[in-house]
Amino acid sequence: MIIEEMLDYNKKFVAEKRYEQYTTSKYPNKKIAILTCMDTRLEELLPASLGLKNGDVKIIKNAGGVVTNPFGSVIRSLLVAIIELGVEEIMVIGHTDCGVQHIDGEKMIDHMKQRGISQESIDLVKYCGIDFTRWLSGFDTVEQSVTETVETIRNHPLMPRDIRIGGYVIDTETGELTTVCKA
Numbered sequence: 001m002i003i004e005e006m007l008d009y010n011k012k013f014v015a016e017k018r019y020e021q022y023t024t025s026k027y028p029n030k031k032i033a034i035l036t037c038m039d040t041r042l043e044e045l046l047p048a049s050l051g052l053k054n055g056d057v058k059i060i061k062n063a064g065g066v067v068t069n070p071f072g073s074v075i076r077s078l079l080v081a082i083i084e085l086g087v088e089e090i091m092v093i094g095h096t097d098c099g100v101q102h103i104d105g106e107k108m109i110d111h112m113k114q115r116g117i118s119q120e121s122i123d124l125v126k127y128c129g130i131d132f133t134r135w136l137s138g139f140d141t142v143e144q145s146v147t148e149t150v151e152t153i154r155n156h157p158l159m160p161r162d163i164r165i166g167g168y169v170i171d172t173e174t175g176e177l178t179t180v181c182k183a
Helices: 002-015 018-022 042-050 073-083 105-114 119-127 132-136 142-154
Strands: 032-037 057-062 089-095 164-170 177-181
Touching: 002 018, 032 042, 032 073, 042 164, 057 073, 089 142, 089 177, 105 119, 105 132, 119 132, 142 164, 142 177
Parallel strands: 032 057, 032 089, 089 164
Antiparallel strands: 164 177
């Protein structure tokens, strides 16, 4: 039902040419990539708190704003942004009251089983060499998570050494940024 409502809205959006105000290129105006959380409170607050408009930055989002695999989609996206699209700086931005903080991997697995995921599927993932419990687990503090993520990116063997990388925490109520790791 919600998807259909969104698709109907989209038809009107296109028909009325409301997209024209968002026209920009694939190259970020400010040459910055931001890795942050998918939290809904950040959708408008984060860009507004940094004075960003459409086309200014590349924003990569996931649960917790973390790198869970050094050769996964986050690092790949950052490398594409740097090598192909001209990004020169990276901001890792965690946030207060993050839903990923303190997630228990074992409880997540139990919840998956309750939702119909079979033990065989879980075992298959484990058999493939994934530390499934750790992969699903959260972090203790957002500052620790941001620091670890910044260090993972800085020390990645494919990351160009001239890229400035900083870590920050945004307050989900006020939009205030606190520096955790200087760029």
